[in-house]
Amino acid sequence: MTTSDRTYGGEPRDGAAAVAESAEPRETGANRAQPWVRGNDYSVLEPPVLGGWTPVLSVSVVIPAHGHQEKLDLVLAALAGQSYPGHLMEVVVVDDGSPEPLVLPQVRPENTRLISSGPGGWGSAHAVNCGVAASSGQVVLRLDADMVVYREHVESQMRWHHLVDYGVVLGHKLFVDFVPGAMTPDHVRTEVAEGRADTLFDRESANPHWVEKTIDRQDKLRTAASQAYKVFVGATGSLHRGLFEAAGRMDPGMVLGGDTEFGYRLSQQGAVFVPDLDTSSWHLGSSQMQSRREEGKRYRLPYVANRVPDYGPRRELPGRAWEVPLVDAVLDVEGRTLEEVEATASALLGGTTPDLRLWLVGPWENLDGGRRSPLDEEWLDLRLVGETFRGDARVHLVEEVPEEDPRVPFRLHLPVGARPSRSCLRRLITAADTDGVGLLRTPLPGVTAAAQGELRLERRCAFARARHLAPGAQGTDLDGVVARVYGSRWAALPEDGSTEPEDGLGGRELRRRLDRARAETERMRARAKRAERRLRWFTPGLARRILRRIVR
Numbered sequence: 001m002t003t004s005d006r007t008y009g010g011e012p013r014d015g016a017a018a019v020a021e022s023a024e025p026r027e028t029g030a031n032r033a034q035p036w037v038r039g040n041d042y043s044v045l046e047p048p049v050l051g052g053w054t055p056v057l058s059v060s061v062v063i064p065a066h067g068h069q070e071k072l073d074l075v076l077a078a079l080a081g082q083s084y085p086g087h088l089m090e091v092v093v094v095d096d097g098s099p100e101p102l103v104l105p106q107v108r109p110e111n112t113r114l115i116s117s118g119p120g121g122w123g124s125a126h127a128v129n130c131g132v133a134a135s136s137g138q139v140v141l142r143l144d145a146d147m148v149v150y151r152e153h154v155e156s157q158m159r160w161h162h163l164v165d166y167g168v169v170l171g172h173k174l175f176v177d178f179v180p181g182a183m184t185p186d187h188v189r190t191e192v193a194e195g196r197a198d199t200l201f202d203r204e205s206a207n208p209h210w211v212e213k214t215i216d217r218q219d220k221l222r223t224a225a226s227q228a229y230k231v232f233v234g235a236t237g238s239l240h241r242g243l244f245e246a247a248g249r250m251d252p253g254m255v256l257g258g259d260t261e262f263g264y265r266l267s268q269q270g271a272v273f274v275p276d277l278d279t280s281s282w283h284l285g286s287s288q289m290q291s292r293r294e295e296g297k298r299y300r301l302p303y304v305a306n307r308v309p310d311y312g313p314r315r316e317l318p319g320r321a322w323e324v325p326l327v328d329a330v331l332d333v334e335g336r337t338l339e340e341v342e343a344t345a346s347a348l349l350g351g352t353t354p355d356l357r358l359w360l361v362g363p364w365e366n367l368d369g370g371r372r373s374p375l376d377e378e379w380l381d382l383r384l385v386g387e388t389f390r391g392d393a394r395v396h397l398v399e400e401v402p403e404e405d406p407r408v409p410f411r412l413h414l415p416v417g418a419r420p421s422r423s424c425l426r427r428l429i430t431a432a433d434t435d436g437v438g439l440l441r442t443p444l445p446g447v448t449a450a451a452q453g454e455l456r457l458e459r460r461c462a463f464a465r466a467r468h469l470a471p472g473a474q475g476t477d478l479d480g481v482v483a484r485v486y487g488s489r490w491a492a493l494p495e496d497g498s499t500e501p502e503d504g505l506g507g508r509e510l511r512r513r514l515d516r517a518r519a520e521t522e523r524m525r526a527r528a529k530r531a532e533r534r535l536r537w538f539t540p541g542l543a544r545r546i547l548r549r550i551v552r
């Protein structure tokens with residue numbers, strides 16, 4: 001029986017009905033009646049058992065390739081033995097300027113095409129974009145040209161995409177040594193199709209990917225919240241085409257590090273990241289980051305840091321202005337005095353978190369260069385505000401509140417007249433990250449008469465998911481959706497009245513500390529065992545008995 005003829009266990013059922021049964025509970029009135037995932041805790045999603053369901057979504061497997069014809073032959077052979085129905089799967093191989101043009105081997109999936117990478121770029125990201133543009137599947141599965149996947153690899157990832165359209169699924173892999181000519185494509189297809197892909201290489205001698213430790217430490221990413229995207233660095237992953245397009249596709253300028261940057265933008269769209277561990281794949285040979293780690297990190301740092309605000313190494317380079325800021329702060333300056341605006345704006349710009357962009361919203365079009373009474377004109381304070389801040393590249397004078405920049409993780413709203421302390425913004429972000437909340441609110445009573453109201457720190461990815469799941473929600477209704485899908489928190493001010501949220505340890509931070517403590521305990525226990533073994537080796541016979549008596 002061919003892959004395209006294969007049926008899944010039991011009587012054929014309507015695919016949508018099968019998904020509906022496994023995806024309960026659902027939110028009434030939500031976008032496409034999808035389950036609402038809170039943070040990255042995808043426990044609400046219940047994928048069907050492999051082989052026991054009927055898929056309906058089509059998938060395009062996009063393979064960017066540059067040379068290494070023999071590896072590509074084995075990759076396509078493994079895809080020819082997949083359990084996912086052949087009529088729902090297409091494979092697009094993108095030849096990214098190989099020295100010797102690639103060709104399609106005889107052993108390959110039924111619906112396989114080979115195209116050349118289009119003009120205007122080069123590299124893996126550019127090739128992926130070209131492949132996606134040439135494909136038609138509802139779901140895009142990116143696969144590197146050196147990955148031999150298990151029989152259920154495509155099926156296993158596709159289960160999740162039948163449940164939600166905002167999921168990003170990560171495939172599992174192991175690194176193995178590649179010996180040219182050691183196996184044929186026919187052999188690989190047979191072993192994969194018969195469910196014996198795990199025997200193609202020695203699992204005990206294979207090297208796991210570094211992300212496995214992170215995935216395990218964060219309860220299979222369920223406790224990772226908005227940081228889950230950081231493990232989206234593998235060579236196999238899938239997502240709905242609409243999400244791929246909404247995130248802006250991959251950045252062709254990212255020759256290296258593109259997975260991290262694209263994963264960040266997917267997270268900013270409200271994506272949930274799911275590690276699929278029910279199947280695996282073999283990575284033929286080591287990765288560049290394994291063989292040339294330090295050189296790879298050195299190259300990636302400026303490219304990723306400029307585009308990903310919470311990229312770790314970026315924090316070690318304070319005081320810089322980056323392409324994508326950490327925070328967009330919005331002040332409504334209409335009708336406010338220069339002194340009020342300056343007190344609030346200068347406090348933000350001069351704080352310990354200078355990585356921000358400040359939007360001053362006001363009727364700037366009313367300012368002209370005509371004759372006026374300099375000290376008595378109607379728009380005097382507005383003119384002085386503009387002149388005061390026009391030299392700071394971080395400040396932008398706009399007529400209306402700007403649309404959200406999908407790349408910026410936080411947006412801060414606060415009333416003119418509030419006087420935030422130098423560390424206020426840093427502590428606000430820390431407070432929001434403690435429990436991974438999507439909205440942090442701080443009441444501002446009694447600071448000044450002009451500052452009555454509240455301070456709001458909004459997490460972009462939380463609001464993006466809320467709008468996707470409840471597209472009609474606005475105002476307080478939208479805040480309510482954010483509270484359900486990411487959490488919302490009020491941060492109290494200290495008794496001295498400064499705009500400074502009080503720190504508190506939420507459940508997530510306590511779990512992180514507990515995990516770290518347990519890991520340290522295990523490390524010390526292992527160290528003690530090693531020391532005991534050395535002691536036994538170097539103190540045989542009488543000396544050992546003497547030591548035991550001393551210990552007693």
